[in-house]
Structures are given as C-alpha cells and as structure tokens.
Amino acid sequence: MQNYQAPLDEMRFVIEHWLDARQDWERMPAFAEVDYSLAAQVLAEAARFAEERLAPLNAPGDRQGCRYEAGRVFAPDGFADAYKAYVEAGWPSLACAVESGGQGLPQLLNVGLLEMLYAANHAWAMYPGIAHGAYECLQQFASDGLRAEYLPGLVDGTCLPTMCLTESQAGSDVGLLRCRAELAEDGSYRLDGNKLFISGGEHDLTEDILHLVLARLPDAPPGTAGISLFLVPKRVDGLANGVICDGIEHKMGIKGSATCSLRFERAKGWLLGEPHKGLAAMFVMMNGARLHVGLQGLGHAEFAWQQARAYAGERRQMRAVPRPKDAVGAADVIAAHPAMQRILMTLKVQSQGMRMLGFWAAHLLDTAEHGVESAQRVEALALASVLTPLIKACFTDQGFQLASQALQVFGGYGYCSEYPIEQTLRDSRIAMIYEGTNEIQANDLLLRKLLPVGAPGAALLASQVRSECRRAEGTALQGRAEDLAVLLGEWERALQTLRQEQAEQPQRPYEAAVDLLHATASMLQGYAWLRAARVSRERGLVDEREASAQFFFRYLFPEAGHRIRLAMGDWKPGAFPQ
Template structure:
C-alpha cells in the first residue's frame, strides 16, 4: 500500500533555479567537471534505488524488526541484500574525497540522496546515515595512519561506523559519562564502560563496525572539558574480535528495523582521535553532519506523507464538495481532495516539504562552498551561515516531519490508524528524530544562546542580509517581497529585544529559545517561497511547475506565514517568569 517516488523534478528545480548550483560548481575547481545533466543522472539512479529496493522493505522491516541472540543482531529480511546493492552502486563514496576512493561529488548531491533514503526507509538508512559524518571526523582529526587504514573502508562501504556517546546517566550532558580509557605501552588505549542507544552498534550488514567512542582519561578534568574521542573497531587486524560486545537491543516505538544497541567495552583496544580531553571538538564534526542528515529525515517524512496522502485523497470519495475545479462535473460523492479541509492539509504538506527541501539543500550547498570556494571570505561566510542554519534544520524540520505525518494520517481517516495503510508507521518513525542527535530543546538553546547572542548577531545579520537581498529582487516580480521585508524587520527587532533583556534576565533567552527557533524556521520558509515564486516565473508557461510554485507560494504567504506573528507573541510572552513545579 505504501509508495514512494523521488520528487526528481522538484529536486532539479532547487538545484538549477533556486540554488543555481551548476553555475556555482563551475567556480569550484573540485566540481568544475560536474554539470546539471550528470547531477540529474545521479538523482535518477538514487531515486530508482530508493523506490525499487528500499521502499518495498519499509513495512516488512517494521513488522519483522531486528532479532538479538547470543550477542548477534540479525536485521530484517532483505536489509543485508539492500546494503550490498547500495555498496555496489557506489553510494557510500558519493561525497568523499577521491584520495580515499570517493567520487568527490558535492554534499548537495549527498543531501538529496539522504532525503530519498530516509523518505523510502528510515530504519534501513539509520545504518548508513552516520557514515559521512564519521568520515569527516576522521579525515579532520585522526592521525595519518588511521586515515589510511580506515577511511578507504568507510568510503567503500566495507565497514560502517557508529557514534557512541550516550550512557544511562549521561544523555544531553555528556560531561557525566563514566566510560574510561587507559594508555597502553604501544600507544593504544583500553576502553572500559557501557554505552546505550547506539544505532547500528551491532548488525549483519558488514563484518567490521567502527565505533567512535567518547571516554575519560585518568586524571581528566571533570565535565565535558575532560572528554576524549577514540576509535574502537569491532575487529582488530588479523580478524581478531575486539573486547566490545552487544548485550541487547531496544524494543522501540518506531524505526524497528534499525538495531538500537547497548554496548559493553571490556578493555577494548582503541586509538585516540584528536587531542586528549578535546573529544567533543572532534565529535562535533560528526554531529554537525549528523544533525543536517536528521533534519533531512524530517523532510523525507513530510515528502513521503505528502505523496501517500495525496494519492489516497484522489481515490477516496466522500460526500459532495462545496466547489470543484472548472470543468469537473458534480458527482454523488467527490474525491476528498476537492474538500476544503483536505485541500488545506495537502497544500500545507506540499508547501512545507518543498520549502524545507530548498532550505535543507541550501545548507548542504553552503557546506560545499565553505570547503571548495576559491576565496577565503566566501568560504568563511558560507560556513558561518551553514552553522547557523544547522540547528534550525535539525529541530524545525523534524518537528514538522512529525506534525505533518500526523496531519497526513488524518487524511486517511480511520484507515490511517491501522497498519495496513502504513501512514501510522511514518508517524511512529518520525518521532525519534526530535530526540536524538541533540534534542530539539538543545538545538533551540544552541541557536539563540550560542549562534545568535553568543555571536553578537554577526551570522544572524548575514542571514538577514541574504533574505533582504531576495526580498528586493522579489519586489520586482511578485508581491511576496514586501512581506519578506516586513518579516526581516520583525526578526531584527525581536533579536535586539531578546539581547537587551538577556542582560538583566538570564533565564529569559532559555524560555524564548523554542519559539525563536520556530520563528526562524517559518521565516526561512518565507524566504524559500519568495525565491521559488520569483525564479519559477522564468520557467516556460507550458511547464506545470511554474503554476504549481506560484500557487503554493500564494498559499504559504496567506495561510502559513501568519504563524510568524504567533511566534513573535510567544517570544514576548516568555518575558513572564515560569513558576517552578513543586
């Protein structure tokens, strides 16, 4: 019953018109051989893999789940074969450097690939989703011999990595962790302790698994300043098993095909990555990549929910609609997609999915520019903007993915509540993304306190400048530019208000952070749709996408942008202290 087809036409629109990525690639020596036809060919192949290989395993993987026996995990039927097909297709190497066997393609293409993987089969994609972040972490911080030994196997897909942070007493506060590491005479370390909630901590997709583990050295400072990062392989050279074992998997609300493991390190051999007691700095390279990917999970859920709700609404007939498109005759019962309540839900699904796609791909494109642009100021500016966007994408996209999946379930009525129609699986699967890789509350605090107030508004000012530039261009072509100008004014004003009050009321930014992040999310969608409406007018009148983009932009500004004022009111209401619960 569940279908997924990659939205290739909209992806191409974002690449070509919204981002003008092909022109930007020509200015980056690393990508100058890449053009739009080749990029579209990559997207088509990724879409084919997602629709034909992964999507058919989504519901069956959910029903079967993972099996755990005697320390071994067996993934659902078909998962291992799908992973081999993924490796054979060269997908792990897509955005990795050619030095280590990669294809050297942009992270923008990888972002599109990740959206498709998560939209078609979130649980399966959990095994591969952390790989690029681990690759970046080791490429940036690992000693040369570790890079030469392990990076080619990650890039080829021969091994899969994990991120081992959480312990029973240490979740968001990793400074509370107790896992220990002791230096050995040969320069390696022995790690002892336990970790939990480790995605892919044990599985049958690859023989080796590379664990990136946060642990504490003897005499290390307390808190997060005393945490170090280590690489701990499941298998040592010669095929010997390392002293790390899985002692159970979680039985979860969703992503049941993903093995969420508890791991025990019993004097396991590992090697230091980066500097001692500075493990978080190294791990954040991995976590920032993971947070962008988690945001794309929210986008993927919104897209797949939109596709399936739209298809069902066309088939399901109930009552006469009060109005119909011109030329459609009245029937005894109309498809529910004619009814205003359902049209509103379906248009919101489309507006959010397509708007988030543009913003999410923009962040990936900025990361490409931060690494590959020829001049230093451009690289620095791109990185600053990408880092500012990351917490918004992670938190706002995942929140919307869950909310929109719930709205899509409503389109199905009672059928949506039964497993046969699978929208209930999307709702369950999407919920976790709001929690892991730094909860959405942590993201809100990071955005407002570190990225905006802590930066004295410099990166935020750059974002506003980009939005104002678009507003000026949009004013010449559409009426949306004026509304975007007003939105920028409101954002600038509320940022200054929060900064002024934070000087005397220390807790106020924490109370306002959640609504500030949501305000930024809505504003970014406004920016996205103002640009989409402008550049879509350059398409031929005969292209259906032109009319669709303009209609959806009108819907967004009329029906969805008013949420910005609600968030502004909530930010100002947060000036009132919260009572303590007793």
C-alpha cells in the same frame, strides 16, 4: 497504495534553478566537471535504488524488526542484501574526496541521495546514515596510520561506524559520562564502560564496525572539558575486540534499525585528536549527523504528502458542496473537499519549502569547503552553521506534524497498519529526540549562533531575506514580500531586546529559544517561497510555485508573527511556573 516515488523534478528545480548550483560549481576546481546532466543521472540512479530496493523492505522490516541472539544482532530480511547492492553501486563514496578513494561529488547530491533513502526506508538508512560524518572526523583527527588503515573501509562501505556518546546517566548532558580509557604500553588505549541507544551498534550488514567512543582518561577534569574521543573497532587483527552487545531496544518506530546497548571490556582503541578535546572532534561528526536527521524529517514529510495525495484522489465520499463552476476532477472524492485540499496543500508546500532550505545548507557546505575566495568560504560556513540546528529541529518537527496531518486524510484507515502512513508517523517521532533534542537545537541556534555580539549569522540571514524582498517589487507577490520585510524587522528587534535582557536575566533567551527557532524557520520558508516564485517567473517555467507561495503566506506564514509575540510578549522573571 502506491509506493515511494522520488521527487526528482522538485530536486532538479532546487539544484538547477533555485540554487543555480552550476555557476558555483564552475568556479570550484573540485567540481569543475560536474554539470546538471551528471547531477540528474546521479539522482535518477539514487531514485531507482530507493524505489526498487529499499521501499519494498520498509513495511516488512517494520513488522519483522531486528533479532538479538547471544550478543549478535540480525537486521530484517533483505537489509544485508540491500546494503551489499548499495556498496557495489558505489554510493558510500559519493561525496568522499578523490584522494581518499571517493568520487568527489558535491554534498548537494549526497543530500539528495539521503533524502530518498530516508523517505524510502528510514530504518535501513540508519545504518549508513552517519558514515560520511565519521569519514570527515577521521580525515581531520586520525593519525596517518589510522587513516591509512580505517578510512578505506568507510569510503568503500565495507565497514560502518557508530557514534557512542550516551550512557544511562548521561544523555544530553554528556559531561556526566563515566566510560574510561587507559593508555597501554603499545600506545593504544583500553576502554571500559557501557553505552546505550547506539544505532547500528551490532548488525550483520558488515563484518567490522568502527565505534567512535567518548570516554575519560585517568587525569581527565570533570565535565565536558575532560572528554576524549577514541576509535574502537569491533575486530582487531580479525579477532573480537572486547565490544559486547548486551541487547537491543524494542521501540515505537524504526524497528529495522538496531538500537543497541554496548559494553566495552578492555576494548582496544586509539585516540582521535588531542586528550580531553574529544567533544570538539565528535562535533565534526555530529553536525553532519544533525543535517542528515533533518533530512529524515523531509523524507517523512514527502512520503506523507505522496500517500495522502494518492489516497485523497481515490477515496470516494459524499460530494463536495458547493463546487466552483470551473472545478475539475471527481466531485465525490475527498480531494475535492476544501478541508482536505488545505491539508494536501500544507503537506506539499511545507515539504517543498523544506527541500529548498535543506539543499541550500548542503550547497553552503560545499562552498565553505571548496569556494575559491576566503570571504565566500567564511560566509558560507557561517550561514550553514545557523541553518544546521534550525533544519534539524524544524524539519523533524514538521516531519512528525505533517505525517499526523496526512494520517487525518485517511480517517480511521490511517490508524491501521495496513496503510503505510501509520508506520511513517511512528518512525518520524524519534528524529525530534536523537542527535540533540529539538529544544537543545533551539538553544544552540539562539544562544550560540544568533545572539553573540560579532556572530555573523543573524546579519547574514537578514541580508538574504531583505534582498529577496526587494526583488519582489512590482510582482504579484510584492504585498507578501512587504509582510516578510515587516516580520524581519520584528525578528531583528527581538534579537536586540534579548541581547539587552540577557545580562541581567540569563535565563531569558532560554525561555524564548523554541519560539524564536520556529519564527526563524517560518521567515526562511517565506524567503524560500519568494525566491522560488521569482526564479520560476524569470526563467519562464510553467509551474504552480507562485500559487504555492501565496498559499504559504496566507495560511502558514502568520505562525511566525505569533511565535515572535510569544517569545517577546508580557514576560517577567519567573513567568514560567516551577
């Protein structure tokens, strides 16, 4: 089977045509020197690293897993050397500010890098995966002294961070956590408690690890209002700092990623931000992490598509009957069969549509931070805030579902570990759970981003979709655009109905949230494909995007209407069985 090949042409289409990013970069002083030539060079080098250094370690790392010995954890063979090469090439500093020692390049290019890392080797990419989020958290909440001491290591990659939230009794409900922190005479704090499911909590890739830990101060009120955030290094002044790894989990997938149980025994740490407001500080890191987890789903979908396409084109089986007269290619490979063609097109269209939306979110984050006009920054941030939970939930759901469909192409061989699709299916499943389960993302999208009166997200999304529908008038996709416009109206009416029902039936939005999330995702995929077809047509590109858009609307788009009907159908209080 072929190894991973980075989809550089597709990435460049999204950046150069679908987003037309350069016209925005030219108006942002921070990116005024960035052009498409530089962007292409960065992506090509990232592809070379992913294909040549990471992809060959993926299957061996899965078979070997991590090793735990007396409090120390060793990543699979080759992982540490690959990370050293990653640091030497300067990848950790890609999107960090120049004044902090970074390269100051757009998040849009960083997202392209991350997609490739996750597609090539999800387990390895877990180690540096949250580094940029930790960098942003320290930039915003650390004191000048802490920034001076610890930011350089995050920027140059010589240390890696963790996010220590979960405890045995406190998973999604972090308000139940018990880890304690007490003020010491020197102004630092001493932490005691236990954390579990900590990705990269101990490893041999870097000498130091920076733990960002949620804990309670002695005067903390109960619940989430009493949580503070602390920076706790693995080492202080070169000595061990009371952070003990008690073991690692033996998991279904991403076996090369060390998932650790940590014990803090009078560990020295420093407060980040204000007391009792640690959750808000941690969310700076978590929101970035949720976008990056969504990219894991995209990476799995892309790799599954590549594997299924290659296998279907070489696997010989009974002839496809009947065959169109103008059909090309071998008639006795399974790629000639309509059932397989539908799976392959679904994999292709979904992964490409996901990339458009994921890269759009990253470009919006760049605009929100560096846009010249205040109104533009506010609008971009509002749109990115809506897209973040949707991308995390729907991309990871699709990453798993599409990997499963790809495995179907392989038949019984796909169920065997000799073929990489088996590992892809296992690795992809965790992304639906961590960084906030997909059900929590659905609640966040609906109850915090779309329903509140005055929240701009719903109106901004509707404006984007409606504008693209109008631009399809007179084209081969006009009928599809009309279908999308009808769905948009149903979606807006559903939100209005939920707002009205919420006052008397507070549980109502929670019951509709998952279906509304998937309906919103399908609606935005329709928007993405209408835009892709239009841009290709206007710029004279010779590609298959109009045909892909037609496939999406014929076979995949109807799911959106079904989801809205599920959310808004014959519902009554108590309809869900207890």
